[in-house]
Amino acid sequence: MKEQDSIPTSKTERSAKFVKTGFKVGGNYIKHYSKKLFNPSLTKDELNLDNATDIYTSLSELKGSALKVAQMLSMDKNILPKAYVDQFSLSQYNAPPLSGPLIVRTFTKYFGKTPSDIFDEFNIKSTNAASIGQVHQASLNGKKLAVKIQYPGVGDSISSDLKMVKPFAFRLLGMSQKELEVYMTEVEDRLLEETDYNLEIRRSIEFSEACKTIDNVVFPTYYPELSSKRIITMDWLEGQHMKEFMRTNPSQELRDKIGQALWDFYNFQQHELRAVHADPHPGNFLITPEGKLGIIDFGCIKEMPEDFYYPFFSLTSTDMLKDKARTIKAFRSLEMIRENDDAAQIEFFYRLYKEMIELFAQPYMSSTFDFSKTEFFDKLYSYGEKISKMPEFKQARGVKHFIYVNRTNFGLYNMLHDLGANVRTDTWYPHVDVAV
Amino acid sequence: MNSAEEIQSAYIDYVLTKGTKPASVYVFAKDNNLTEEEFYNFFGSFDGIEESIWTGLCQKALTEVQNQEIWDQYSSREKTLAFFYALIELLKSKRSFVLYSLKQSGQTIGTPSILKGVKNLFESFASGLVDQGVESGELADRRFLTSKYKDALWIQFGVIVNFWAKDSSAGFEKTDEAIEKGINVTFDLFGKSPLDSLFDYGKFMMNNGGMKPNVKF
Numbered sequence: 176m177k178e179q180d181s182i183p184t185s186k187t188e189r190s191a192k193f194v195k196t197g198f199k200v201g202g203n204y205i206k207h208y209s210k211k212l213f214n215p216s217l218t219k220d221e222l223n224l225d226n227a228t229d230i231y232t233s234l235s236e237l238k239g240s241a242l243k244v245a246q247m248l249s250m251d252k253n254i255l256p257k258a259y260v261d262q263f264s265l266s267q268y269n270a271p272p273l274s275g276p277l278i279v280r281t282f283t284k285y286f287g288k289t290p291s292d293i294f295d296e297f298n299i300k301s302t303n304a305a306s307i308g309q310v311h312q313a314s315l316n317g318k319k320l321a322v323k324i325q326y327p328g329v330g331d332s333i334s335s336d337l338k339m340v341k342p343f344a345f346r347l348l349g350m351s352q353k354e355l356e357v358y359m360t361e362v363e364d365r366l367l368e369e370t371d372y373n374l375e376i377r378r379s380i381e382f383s384e385a386c387k388t389i390d391n392v393v394f395p396t397y398y399p400e401l402s403s404k405r406i407i408t409m410d411w412l413e414g415q416h417m418k419e420f421m422r423t424n425p426s427q428e429l430r431d432k433i434g435q436a437l438w439d440f441y442n443f444q445q446h447e448l449r450a451v452h453a454d455p456h457p458g459n460f461l462i463t464p465e466g467k468l469g470i471i472d473f474g475c476i477k478e479m480p481e482d483f484y485y486p487f488f489s490l491t492s493t494d495m496l497k498d499k500a501r502t503i504k505a506f507r508s509l510e511m512i513r514e515n516d517d518a519a520q521i522e523f524f525y526r527l528y529k530e531m532i533e534l535f536a537q538p539y540m541s542s543t544f545d546f547s548k549t550e551f552f553d554k555l556y557s558y559g560e561k562i563s564k565m566p567e568f569k570q571a572r573g574v575k576h577f578i579y580v581n582r583t584n585f586g587l588y589n590m591l592h593d594l595g596a597n598v599r600t601d602t603w604y605p606h607v608d609v610a611v
Numbered sequence: 612m613n614s615a616e617e618i619q620s621a622y623i624d625y626v627l628t629k630g631t632k633p634a635s636v637y638v639f640a641k642d643n644n645l646t647e648e649e650f651y652n653f654f655g656s657f658d659g660i661e662e663s664i665w666t667g668l669c670q671k672a673l674t675e676v677q678n679q680e681i682w683d684q685y686s687s688r689e690k691t692l693a694f695f696y697a698l699i700e701l702l703k704s705k706r707s708f709v710l711y712s713l714k715q716s717g718q719t720i721g722t723p724s725i726l727k728g729v730k731n732l733f734e735s736f737a738s739g740l741v742d743q744g745v746e747s748g749e750l751a752d753r754r755f756l757t758s759k760y761k762d763a764l765w766i767q768f769g770v771i772v773n774f775w776a777k778d779s780s781a782g783f784e785k786t787d788e789a790i791e792k793g794i795n796v797t798f799d800l801f802g803k804s805p806l807d808s809l810f811d812y813g814k815f816m817m818n819n820g821g822m823k824p825n826v827k828f
Contacts, residue, residue, distance in 0.1 A: 273791070274688070274689055274692050274791060274795075275681065275685065275689050275692075275693075276685070276689050276690075276692035276693035276696055277692065277696070277787065277791055279679070279681070279693065279696070280693075280696035280700075280787060283696075283700060284700070284782060289679060289680075289681075291679070291680045291681060299681060299684075327784045327787045327788055327791075328784055328785065328787075328788050
């Protein structure tokens with residue numbers, strides 16, 4: 176892979192990048208409509224693909240939090256048209272690496288030694304990008320290690336990056352500035368946490384310890400003594416990413432096993448730990464040669480406070496939805512229905528959110544669920560499509576916790592769908608005995 | 612007091628505590644139980660001490676990076692980056708002196724006298740890198756310009772040291788970014804670019820494309 180020659184890091188430079196993309200996207204629309212003049216049957220697919228390619232090129236040159244946003248957008252398959260998703264998915268794998276001397280520099284800064292002094296072997300060319308850092312292969316005492324190194328200045332640039340992403344998200348997702356504000360703050364908080372490698376290594380150790388009892392899930396060992404504010408050292412996990420794995424035509428049995436491991440991993444965290452690995456994109460998982468699920472990134476953790484957990488999971492996992500008054504009460508505490516909504520609005524949002532929760536809860540409704548079936552996902556997408564066209568949904572609705580909880584669960588559903596797995600969904604069940 | 616290093620540290624201690632140069636070599640030598648003659652065996656003047664401190668730091672940075680196992684695998688661009696990272700790290704240990712020294716030498720046009728030794732050292736290092744880069748094809752060989760590449764790198768030296776002097780970020784992380792970006796830009800300009808191809812194409816068309824002006828040789 177070609178090494179990137181420069182990273183635009185100052186705000187003006189970065190803005191310029193975004194402006195350029197804006198122009199290009201604008202140009203794509205002109206191209207599309209002029210073509211359409213001569214060929215009325217032209218669908219928007221080509222336009223979407225053009226746009227996605229340009230935005231992706233621009234974002235991957237930016238690195239850091241912008242790339243993170245690209246990854247995040249690509250998670251929401253139910254919001255974005257397919258062409259966007261295919262391009263954005265690229266950002267989940269590779270982005271261009273930084274210069275060798277800067278890696279040596281980072282090591283001497285935090286350990287007073289060069290990587291070759293510390294490790295028996297250290298590959299100065301990175302194997303893949305980790306959105307705010309890059310991963311290098313190393314070995315020590317015969318053990319193969321993965322060393323994750325963070326780019327300098329990432330934390331500083333996150334806020335200014337997000338400010339510039341806003342108009343894009345606005346255009347892409349058709350959300351209003353005001354609506355974005357609530358969520359952008361939440362995203363900013365999570366992203367800033369992600370730049371804190373000391374926190375990440377602490378959590379990685381905690382979570383891999385807490386989750387070690389789950390079947391068919393493996394974690395690398397972490398080495399705090401070889402880690403610092405900008406460096407994380409862990410065991411190198413052998414394995415394939417989901418796409419490569421699927422290309423090997425795995426048996427249904429194996430796919431179900433991996434899918435079950437994924438399901439258990441997420442639901443154990445949500446319901447037993449009340450804090451969840453909120454970055455379910457395929458780049459964070461490996462399928463090991465032994466047919467187990469390897470989990471390699473705990474940068475993004477979403478903690479679920481009680482005032483979110485109880486109303487939300489009571490809706491999905493009890494018969495609360497049958498009781499209209501209690502349902503509306505729960506919608507109110509989740510700010511899906513607002514205090515100043517009038518009777519007609521209450522009825523409207525009650526109906527639509529009920530539909531959403533019913534869809535979301537469908538896998539929980541029986542003891543097993545076949546994620547390979549497309550009907551469920553078609554329903555999800557068409558629901559997303561439907562509400563995205565409704566003017567009522569142009570304003571902010573729902574507490575900020577939804578953004579990561581939805582991302583986590585829909586991300587999980589999507590991965591299970593990609594796996595084509597049939598899983599038992601009654602393994603870890605929500606604890607909602609406490610009355611709301 | 613019998614080595615150049617000891618005189619250097621006594622001098623650094625003096626200027627940083629007093630905020631100014633000693634009144635004379637006589638006073639400085641006497642304070643340190645030296646004769647003037649002994650002083651002059653090592654240095655010709657106070658500026659000579661400062662120059663030797665700078666040159667020493669620069670030389671140390673060079674030796675350090677050249678001894679790194681990975682050095683031989685680096686491209687010219689990476690060698691330059693590695694040198695600057697090492698230099699900035701070393702400067703950190705003498706930051707107060709460096710700031711004092713830069714301030715004393717003032718905003719003169721051209722190279723301050725205390726940096727003359729550094730400049731010689733750096734330029735011979737840079738010339739070597741440019742030769743290596745041209746040979747490997749990493750840098751474009753441009754008539755008249757190739758010999759100026761090392762001057763452009765010397766300008767980067769000034770920019771980076773001054774940036775670092777003003778940097779107040781934790782761990783001088785901003786300086787790391789300034790180095791990464793600055794050196795990359797410089798080497799991008801040195802590399803083959805569309806302009807080279809354009810120039811080459813223009814020359815070709817002038818000679819062969821029927822656009823040849825009516826000139827007699």
